[in-house]
Amino acid sequence: MVVVGASLAGLRAVETLRQAGYDGRLTLVGAERGLPYDRPPLSKQVLKGDWEPDRIVLRESDRWDELDLDLRLGRDATSLDLTERSVELDGGERVGFDGLIVATGARPRLLPGTPELDGIHTLRTLDDCLTLRAAFEAMPRVVVVGAGFIGAEVAATASQRGLDVTLLEALPVPLARGLGEEMGRACGALHRDHGVDLRCGVGVEGLEGDGRVERVRLSDGSAVDADVIVVGVGVAPVTGWLASSGLAIEDGVVCDATCAASAPGIYAAGDVARWDNPLFGRSMRVEHWTNATEQATAAARNLLAGPAAAEPFAPVPFFWSDQYDTKIQYVGAAEPGDLVRVVHGSVEDRKFVALYGRDGRLTAALAFSMPRLLMGYRRLLADRATWDDALALAAS
Numbered sequence: 001m002v003v004v005g006a007s008l009a010g011l012r013a014v015e016t017l018r019q020a021g022y023d024g025r026l027t028l029v030g031a032e033r034g035l036p037y038d039r040p041p042l043s044k045q046v047l048k049g050d051w052e053p054d055r056i057v058l059r060e061s062d063r064w065d066e067l068d069l070d071l072r073l074g075r076d077a078t079s080l081d082l083t084e085r086s087v088e089l090d091g092g093e094r095v096g097f098d099g100l101i102v103a104t105g106a107r108p109r110l111l112p113g114t115p116e117l118d119g120i121h122t123l124r125t126l127d128d129c130l131t132l133r134a135a136f137e138a139m140p141r142v143v144v145v146g147a148g149f150i151g152a153e154v155a156a157t158a159s160q161r162g163l164d165v166t167l168l169e170a171l172p173v174p175l176a177r178g179l180g181e182e183m184g185r186a187c188g189a190l191h192r193d194h195g196v197d198l199r200c201g202v203g204v205e206g207l208e209g210d211g212r213v214e215r216v217r218l219s220d221g222s223a224v225d226a227d228v229i230v231v232g233v234g235v236a237p238v239t240g241w242l243a244s245s246g247l248a249i250e251d252g253v254v255c256d257a258t259c260a261a262s263a264p265g266i267y268a269a270g271d272v273a274r275w276d277n278p279l280f281g282r283s284m285r286v287e288h289w290t291n292a293t294e295q296a297t298a299a300a301r302n303l304l305a306g307p308a309a310a311e312p313f314a315p316v317p318f319f320w321s322d323q324y325d326t327k328i329q330y331v332g333a334a335e336p337g338d339l340v341r342v343v344h345g346s347v348e349d350r351k352f353v354a355l356y357g358r359d360g361r362l363t364a365a366l367a368f369s370m371p372r373l374l375m376g377y378r379r380l381l382a383d384r385a386t387w388d389d390a391l392a393l394a395a396s
């Protein structure tokens, strides 16, 4: 068997294959040189300077031997041959497989026409984080482009480090696509109250400077001076190496409900996988930690079980985001236009649970610093509860 992508999903896939009794040859290919590490602290504790990189390893180095892997780190898979059933690595070596799990994750998108200037950063890898952390040492003026989760967390961390931070968002409020306008406004208030200059509804026209970035020119004609720019405008699934293979790709590796891709014996998991989630009756690609671990486990089990015994992967998506001292948690999969109602606490106090609903069904729940209450709604979502069931739980 071969697993491509040696990070969270790839590691969970090989661990599951071994735990489930697979004792044949198992190759794990990963483009990054070091052992897999956890990404969430890269925008939080490590960037802030509270943790060093040794705190974020996903599996201690003395526990790798027991997995008995053919480990290829620092190697890129460059193509997939479905006829020969092999993966080609950089340098031309081909590794044959009977089963394959694709776990190549996602990569930050760039702003179109980004100039070659020092001081422009994205954040995905430990190297990215350490470079940015070192840049923060000089107390630069920071502009974060994009107030999605990564951008918002970087802005929060930079502000907590005492830096002068401007956070730019093209939409009317931060996180509008994921959380809707009302809850996005609550996130925006969090940043403004911590002294971040949040500017919404403005696009970036260009990044300017001479050798180093000096300012961001905005669509409203204004400009913001900057020493460091962090671009957080989303990620794209890493599927380029599969482009010529014939495997179905559409904003991710297209999978059925069991995480099986469009060719036999090939599965995908984590940020790169787009699959039919039967619980929500639609195709989704989830870019969050819990999904990467759960989906990798499901994909590995289904690969071993074979198509006849494979089980649908039907999770309630979950994510968290830490910004300042607020823990934001979200379960479910709301869509733009869903009904939103705060059922516990209050938005003003930054301690609340809000429910999302559509067509009489509960679709998601969001909590600011109320973790325990949220989990009750996760169970309701798993049971396809109605909106009224959710309101009854809230009232109980």
Ligand SMILES: Cc1cc2nc3c(=O)[nH]c(=O)nc-3n(C[C@H](O)[C@H](O)[C@H](O)COP(=O)(O)OP(=O)(O)OC[C@H]3O[C@@H](n4cnc5c(N)ncnc54)[C@H](O)[C@@H]3O)c2cc1C
Residues within 6 Å of the ligand: 004, 005, 006, 007, 008, 009, 010, 029, 030, 031, 032, 038, 039, 040, 041, 042, 043, 075, 076, 077, 078, 103, 104, 105, 106, 107, 123, 124, 125, 150, 238, 241, 269, 270, 271, 272, 286, 287, 288, 289, 290, 292, 318, 319, 320, 321, 322
């Ligand atoms: C800064 C940051 C903070 C985050 N914070 C949170 C959070 O608070 N909460 C939350 O729920 N989620 C968070 N996430 C998201 C979470 O970390 C991801 O969902 C998770 O890492 C996805 O795991 P993955 O294994 O699918 O992909 P990745 O972690 O992207 O790993 C894919 C691996 O595949 C490798 N690869 C790519 N192409 C190839 C190739 N051709 N050949 C070989 N190897 C290849 C890559 O180098 C990479 O190591 C955060 C992510 C980041 C970047």
